[in-house]
Amino acid sequence: GENVEQHPSTLSVQEGDSAVIKCTYSDSASNYFPWYKQELGKGPQLIIDIRSNVGEKKDQRIAVTLNKTAKHFSLHITETQPEDSAVYFCAASINSGNTPLVFGKGTRLSVIA
Amino acid sequence: DAMVIQNPRYQVTQFGKPVTLSCSQTLNHNVMYWYQQKSSQAPKLLFHYYDKDFNNEADTPDNFQSRRPNTSFCFLDIRSPGLGDAAMYLCATSRDRGPYEQYFGPGTRLTVT
16 A cells, blocks of 8 residues: 655754655555645644646745655745644545545644744 | 534543544535544544445454444544543545545544543
């Protein structure tokens, strides 16, 4: 089955700097890659996702890149703010009916003011 | 505005005493998921319903059961909670299986005494 590795497990950045979180996946059939942000005491919330037919997607300060050949995808947050502090999870999914999302282990991002 | 609602937000139960967690959704989504999330870990899928079709993950203990009486509601029953079942339980929905956004509820934190 699919396996998703996520690095780093913790990340501290100064406010205004960029943050990058990387994930690799094992199953070349995976074609949907969402990123979730989970704040303390809350459920995960989707912040951006990418499908295998594109290499990059951007939404304001957040971008995701996908390299299908190398089977890795990354989350980029620019101009970080204290409210970006949270745990971020990457995930991968195959476009077939009964296959669930497989999550990475998460990255705890701390943005220091 | 809440789209996925979980009740209660906090639940304390005694070792071996059955407990039921509930989830409701206003999105009219076909799929409802139950995840278990332990501290500093990724969400772990327990099972999901595709409409009325129940799909159990292979490693979900028999102690965990689920019911979906209608589109809007889904219940997680833990028949004999053990100390190891203390966790956050997350409900999520998506409009279909496969590569679609999952909308998470705020979770129920279960404590077993």
